[in-house]
């Protein structure tokens with residue numbers, strides 16, 4: 001069973017993550033849909049259903065700079081499979097660089 005600390009520093013909240021998000025929002029506000037990444041508090045709440053045991057498959061839609069990705073990875077602790085589906089290739093590349101073990105698909109979630 002994994003535990004997730006509310007105060008663990010999260011790379012998505014770094015100036016680099018926030019800057020990348022804002023840049024993509026200015027480039028394409030409708031698709032990016034937010035000027036800033038989600039907070040760690042929201043990520044903790046939204047990812048609570050990730051099973052604490054077994055080898056779950058987690059499909060994350062629109063990971064952006066990885067606010068939820070970080071917490072999902074902490075909850076999984078190396079178990080199961082985590083697939084992130086991101087439409088924006090620049091954000092997908094950022095995510096790949098930050099999470100080398102993550103399965104990142106540059107794709108439209110609507111076509112899953």
Ligand SMILES: C[S@@+](CC[C@H](N)C(=O)[O-])C[C@H]1O[C@@H](n2cnc3c(N)ncnc32)[C@H](O)[C@@H]1O
Nearest residue numbers: 033034037038062063064067086087088108109
């Ligand atoms: C509001 S942001 C949320 C990012 C992140 N989950 C967070 O909470 O900080 C929405 C994200 O979904 C991506 N996105 C928008 N439409 C998408 C689609 N059809 N398929 C996959 N990703 C999409 C955007 O590029 C952006 O990264």
